[in-house]
Amino acid sequence: MYRYDQLDRTFVAERVRQFRDQVARRLDGRLTEDEFKPLRLQNGLYLQLHAYMLRVAIPYGVLSSRQLRALAAIARTYDKGYGHYTTRQNIQFNWIRLDQAADVLAALAEVEMHAIQTSGNCVRNVTTDHLAGIAPDEIADPRPYCELLRQWSTLHPEFSFLPRKFKIAVTGAEADRAAIAVHDIGLRLVLDAAGAVGFEVLVGGGLGRTPILGSVIRRFLPASDLLGYVEAILRVYNRYGRRDNIYKARIKILVKALGAEAFGRAVEAEWQAMDRDGMAIDAGMLDRVATHFAPPAYAELADAAPERAQAMREPAFARWLARNVLPHRVPCYRAVMIALKGGGAVPGDATAETMERVADLAELFSFGEIRVTHTQNLVLGHVAAHDLAALWHALRVAGLANPVVGTVTDIIACPGLDYCALATARAIPIAQAIDAAFADVAELHDIGDLRINISGCINSCGHHHVGDIGILGVDKRGQEVYQLTLGGSSADEASLGTILGPSLPPDQVAGAVRRVVDVYMERREPGESFLALVRRLGVDAFKARVYGGLEAHAA
Amino acid sequence: MSRLIKNLALVADPWREAAAEGPLPDGDVIVPLARFTAEREALLAREGRLGVRLSPDDDPAALAGDLGHLDLVALAFPRFTDGRAYSQARLLRERLGFAGELRAVGDVLRDQLLLMARCGFDAFELRADKDPDDALGAFADYSVAYQAPVSPAPGGRV
Ligand code: SF4
Numbered sequence: 263m264y265r266y267d268q269l270d271r272t273f274v275a276e277r278v279r280q281f282r283d284q285v286a287r288r289l290d291g292r293l294t295e296d297e298f299k300p301l302r303l304q305n306g307l308y309l310q311l312h313a314y315m316l317r318v319a320i321p322y323g324v325l326s327s328r329q330l331r332a333l334a335a336i337a338r339t340y341d342k343g344y345g346h347y348t349t350r351q352n353i354q355f356n357w358i359r360l361d362q363a364a365d366v367l368a369a370l371a372e373v374e375m376h377a378i379q380t381s382g383n384c385v386r387n388v389t390t391d392h393l394a395g396i397a398p399d400e401i402a403d404p405r406p407y408c409e410l411l412r413q414w415s416t417l418h419p420e421f422s423f424l425p426r427k428f429k430i431a432v433t434g435a436e437a438d439r440a441a442i443a444v445h446d447i448g449l450r451l452v453l454d455a456a457g458a459v460g461f462e463v464l465v466g467g468g469l470g471r472t473p474i475l476g477s478v479i480r481r482f483l484p485a486s487d488l489l490g491y492v493e494a495i496l497r498v499y500n501r502y503g504r505r506d507n508i509y510k511a512r513i514k515i516l517v518k519a520l521g522a523e524a525f526g527r528a529v530e531a532e533w534q535a536m537d538r539d540g541m542a543i544d545a546g547m548l549d550r551v552a553t554h555f556a557p558p559a560y561a562e563l564a565d566a567a568p569e570r571a572q573a574m575r576e577p578a579f580a581r582w583l584a585r586n587v588l589p590h591r592v593p594c595y596r597a598v599m600i601a602l603k604g605g606g607a608v609p610g611d612a613t614a615e616t617m618e619r620v621a622d623l624a625e626l627f628s629f630g631e632i633r634v635t636h637t638q639n640l641v642l643g644h645v646a647a648h649d650l651a652a653l654w655h656a657l658r659v660a661g662l663a664n665p666v667v668g669t670v671t672d673i674i675a676c677p678g679l680d681y682c683a684l685a686t687a688r689a690i691p692i693a694q695a696i697d698a699a700f701a702d703v704a705e706l707h708d709i710g711d712l713r714i715n716i717s718g719c720i721n722s723c724g725h726h727h728v729g730d731i732g733i734l735g736v737d738k739r740g741q742e743v744y745q746l747t748l749g750g751s752s753a754d755e756a757s758l759g760t761i762l763g764p765s766l767p768p769d770q771v772a773g774a775v776r777r778v779v780d781v782y783m784e785r786r787e788p789g790e791s792f793l794a795l796v797r798r799l800g801v802d803a804f805k806a807r808v809y810g811g812l813e814a815h816a817a
Numbered sequence: 818m819s820r821l822i823k824n825l826a827l828v829a830d831p832w833r834e835a836a837a838e839g840p841l842p843d844g845d846v847i848v849p850l851a852r853f854t855a856e857r858e859a860l861l862a863r864e865g866r867l868g869v870r871l872s873p874d875d876d877p878a879a880l881a882g883d884l885g886h887l888d889l890v891a892l893a894f895p896r897f898t899d900g901r902a903y904s905q906a907r908l909l910r911e912r913l914g915f916a917g918e919l920r921a922v923g924d925v926l927r928d929q930l931l932l933m934a935r936c937g938f939d940a941f942e943l944r945a946d947k948d949p950d951d952a953l954g955a956f957a958d959y960s961v962a963y964q965a966p967v968s969p970a971p972g973g974r975v
Pocket residue numbers: 676677678679682683684685686717718719720721722723724
């Protein structure tokens with residue numbers, strides 16, 4: 263993983279000092295709240311319903327055991343003993359005091375972490391595939407490029423006051439686990455005919471009030487030109503993006519207004535006029551960063567699949583293998599997912615004890631490295647296959663072996679009205695109700711992959727537009743009601759969900775999900791995914807069942 | 818007291834701002850772009866130094882042929898959260914090669930000064946209600962940066 267050099271260390275220390283001074287000036291009145299707000303946001307500090315919330319970046323979703331223990335310590339010292347993993351490879355602490363915020367940042371700096379640009383109208387922390395460097399379907403490791411983008415974007419003097427927030431996601435694999443089509447810039451590593459590494463560049467994707475998938479503006483950008491080209495995109499956006507209406511200020515609106523082709527031409531013109539050589543990533547730069555992401559020292563192991571025999575004997579282990587264990591590019595290794603879901607859990611929440619336990623297990627079984635996924639789970643990415651049984655036992659003891667990854671109960675949910683100042687409805691209790699309605703693990707496995715995403719308002723932090731089943735909380739004359747969408751996907755054939763019908767009160771959501779799943783189970787062809795079935799049947803087939811069922815229920 | 822920061826110090830400001838129309842003040846004068854375009858010949862022939870003020874909507878390329886005759890370009894921040902002048906500054910310095918004074922005017926606050934300087938601004942008209950001594954501290958907030966400095970660096974850049 264990336265280790266700070268002298269520049270990073272100095273920079274982060276100076277950032278903490280600067281923020282401490284800004285807080286002091288806010289507290290003595292030299293800074294007004296309006297002047298302070300953008301400054302605190304660019305340090306990850308939000309004012310929520312009950313307290314300040316601090317959003318900490320987990321670059322590329324990778325943590326060391328030492329860092330995870332530091333997060334646990336922060337949860338204990340400055341929060342109420344837990345943290346919340348978000349859909350953007352961040353962790354949020356919900357109960358921070360303004361006068362202690364700089365102390366938390368200093369504690370983070372101790373372990374080479376920060377909260378810089380996790381919020382605000384600037385280039386946000388770059389996200390990528392949580393299986394980067396692990397997945398067998400990878401073309402090239404995206405993380406060195408993410409790190410170069412992180413450095414380039416950090417306190418970029420030209421782009422610290424953009425019209426609106428700006429999110430970049432990078433994928434290096436064939437299967438897109440970084441949801442690049444719903445980001446302001448999406449980058450896909452590709453090879454050209456000669457085998458040279460480059461990027462396909464998408465712009466203008468995003469969720470929220472105006473959900474839209476990104477458009478390709480360049481099929482192949484040589485990798486060395488990445489920073490210059492991204493800078494050109496940002497400059498066009500900074501100059502011409504709308505600033506008169508925050509709902510129309512994202513780059514997607516500009517791309518839509520100009521048309522993707524015209525926008526792409528403006529970017530090309532800006533890029534051509536730029537000092538492209540000065541912005542080029544040279545091999546030395548890339549190599550220096552890439553060494554940080556070198557694979558760990560894998561052992562030479564003989565048996566490629568030692569877990570099979572045990573799985574024959576132990577069905578519970580087999581179920582866990584089936585859902586929570588993924589293949590690794592190194593044949594005798596596996597990636598093990600830890601679901602922070604199920605059993606009444608708040609999706610994405612982890613207590614300090616859980617974090618410490620996972621940090622210990624990572625040290626024992628996975629080279630001291632932990633990943634955080636955008637589905638709000640954790641991953642031990644490099645587990646030797648012959649250790650799987652021992653790890654499984656240890657996880658079971660800790661209550662962390664829930665074999666539900668990718669199933670109906672592996673729900674993505676934002677904090678919603680339980681915490682968030684922008685929320686219109688709660689998300690957590692809805693997730694818990696669905697979880698309770700699908701308590702039978704055998705049934706979950708029978709259903710298979712099915713993604714449910716819940717957002718507590720149209721800002722869509724829970725990515726409801728791209729869930730197989732999306733659930734959006736809305737406020738209707740003071741009542742929390744929920745709108746269901748079907749058939750969204752953030753993967754390769756990305757699509758936005760279609761609204762199923764009228765909104766439902768909170769106590770009917772889990773039942774509606776149940777009926778949607780029933781239709782899937784009855785109508786699916788062998789091997790047919792939920793998404794494929796929705797595309798084949800259309801949502802009306804589901805609508806009849808959901809709302810027909812409700813009438814019958816009411817009668 | 819002066820509110821103009823240059824070369825890490827508060828300095829007297831010899832420049833006067835001219836309105837869109839009406840009589841020009843004597844001496845060094847800053848005119849809005851529209852007036853410069855309309856009265857270009859007369860303005861260039863006049864005694865005293867000349868500066869042009871751009872609004873964030875203006876394209877710096879409009880001055881491309883005239884920058885050699887200008888001693889100052891003022892870029893406006895209508896609100897400190899409006900970041901368009903940062904791009905204008907870099908374009909003026911890097912693309913158009915402007916080497917004169919590049920001045921930040923409008924909602925100019927302490928916590929943005931270093932960003933402005935790093936985009937090529939070298940003069941800062943601090944908002945009237947802010948303490949200039951306090952603001953001078955901003956330039957020492959960071960000793961390092963991830964981005965290359967703006968080039969060509971104008972003389973006297975902080
Ligand atoms: S979707 Fe809305 S309620 Fe949920 S975290 Fe985002 S802003 Fe808050």
